[in-house]
Amino acid sequence: MKLGAFSVSLSVKDLNASKAFYEKLGFSVFGGDAAHNYLIMKNGDHLIGLFQGMFEGNILTFNPGWDQDAQKLDSFTDVRELQKALKAKGIAFQTEADETTSGPASFVIVDPDGNAILVDQHV
Numbered sequence: 001m002k003l004g005a006f007s008v009s010l011s012v013k014d015l016n017a018s019k020a021f022y023e024k025l026g027f028s029v030f031g032g033d034a035a036h037n038y039l040i041m042k043n044g045d046h047l048i049g050l051f052q053g054m055f056e057g058n059i060l061t062f063n064p065g066w067d068q069d070a071q072k073l074d075s076f077t078d079v080r081e082l083q084k085a086l087k088a089k090g091i092a093f094q095t096e097a098d099e100t101t102s103g104p105a106s107f108v109i110v111d112p113d114g115n116a117i118l119v120d121q122h123v
Contacts, residue, residue: 001085002077003062003119005070007040007047011059015039015052022048031070059116065123072123079105079121097121 012018030042037052045068097105106120
């Protein structure tokens with residue numbers, strides 16, 4: 001099962017303080033908008049999203065249809081197909097993608113330890 005590009009989405013208290021910290025670890029701003037309280041930072045193939053005031057807890061994020069540079073892949077498994085496959089395996093969903101649509105969509109599942117996993121397709 002190919003879930004797409006991987007990143008960690010961190011709920012941060014102070015966007016600027018977190019940005020400065022991760023810059024010391026070699027990350028640089030790759031995307032996002034500080035004026036809207038989020039930044040995407042990158043170090044090589046590693047991505048971290050910093051989100052201030054948007055959600056509680058940290059989230060493991062997968063992006064079907066994107067590579068680690070947020071470039072569209074020619075071939076990928078649609079988020080709705082991933083959802084169907086996980087449902088068939090008995091996975092419970094916190095939120096679901098509308099299976100009657102196409103294009104961008106997402107779903108959220110939670111692992112046995114309470115960690116949220118967001119599968120968020122942008123294409």
